[in-house]
Amino acid sequence: MQASVKVMDIDVDMLTNDIFTGIINEYLSDDHLYVIFFASAKLLDRAAGDRKYREIIEKADLLLPGEEALLATHHADILEAGGMVVSCKSFGQVLENLKKQDRTIYIMAGSREEAFKLRDYCKRVQPGLRVVDFCVYDSSREDEAVINDINNCLPDLLVVDLEPGFQERWIIEHAPQLNAKICVATGGVSGLVLAGEKVVPLWVRRFHLSWFYEKIVKQQTVKKSFRTRIFRKKIVKYNNQSGEPYNKKDNGD
Numbered sequence: 001m002q003a004s005v006k007v008m009d010i011d012v013d014m015l016t017n018d019i020f021t022g023i024i025n026e027y028l029s030d031d032h033l034y035v036i037f038f039a040s041a042k043l044l045d046r047a048a049g050d051r052k053y054r055e056i057i058e059k060a061d062l063l064l065p066g067e068e069a070l071l072a073t074h075h076a077d078i079l080e081a082g083g084m085v086v087s088c089k090s091f092g093q094v095l096e097n098l099k100k101q102d103r104t105i106y107i108m109a110g111s112r113e114e115a116f117k118l119r120d121y122c123k124r125v126q127p128g129l130r131v132v133d134f135c136v137y138d139s140s141r142e143d144e145a146v147i148n149d150i151n152n153c154l155p156d157l158l159v160v161d162l163e164p165g166f167q168e169r170w171i172i173e174h175a176p177q178l179n180a181k182i183c184v185a186t187g188g189v190s191g192l193v194l195a196g197e198k199v200v201p202l203w204v205r206r207f208h209l210s211w212f213y214e215k216i217v218k219q220q221t222v223k224k225s226f227r228t229r230i231f232r233k234k235i236v237k238y239n240n241q242s243g244e245p246y247n248k249k250d251n252g253d
Helices: 017-028 041-049 051-057 076-081 089-096 112-125 143-153 166-177 190-195 202-206 210-242
Strands: 002-007 010-013 034-039 062-065 104-109 130-136 157-161 182-185 246-249
Touching (some): 010 041, 010 062, 017 182, 034 041, 041 051, 089 112, 089 190, 112 157, 112 190, 130 143, 143 166, 157 166, 166 182
Parallel strands (some): 034 062, 034 182, 104 157, 157 182
Antiparallel strands (some): 002 010, 002 246
């Protein structure tokens, strides 16, 4: 029995951080590729109105809340206090608690800056993690070349941080070709997590721009609150039209 909440009629998995960590360690002991999507408000909004896209995200092994805004009508603060996964921040907690510290990770991002930010974040929360490589994805690059680059590195974890909508389609389409144990999609929510980091990057300190960095972080906090209010209204409107906001699903696990 696995609990879920319905957000705009999409089943979003609900786990405690401890259970999530246990699942990740189990996945890493298997040779099968497991797919985890951290859902953003944009992802769910799109899935609610696009049946084919919804079928794609339903193929993931786990669809987890990537930002607290998704749980605006489910008391995200209470769930977080109870140790539940309520945002992509839980991925950092999982990395901290990997059973083995010689795991490898490959990062696929939309820009070098995003790739470096994710690399630094992953290394900070888990110093034993080895980032074997990264790639900047753009439409001019052949998918086969990207896949070959990933497979040559044989990473335990593949983190994909691309535009929601595109990243999920790309992962599901190419999952059979990928030689990794876990693929985690963070596009659309990783920026919220990184913006909330308390550690000021070294390059920011070198250029004496800490004041500017802190200003950006405050702006992200305001945007986060605004996104929560907007998405809450969307959820309430959708639920009023479509029915019950909560259910339990039995996957036979």
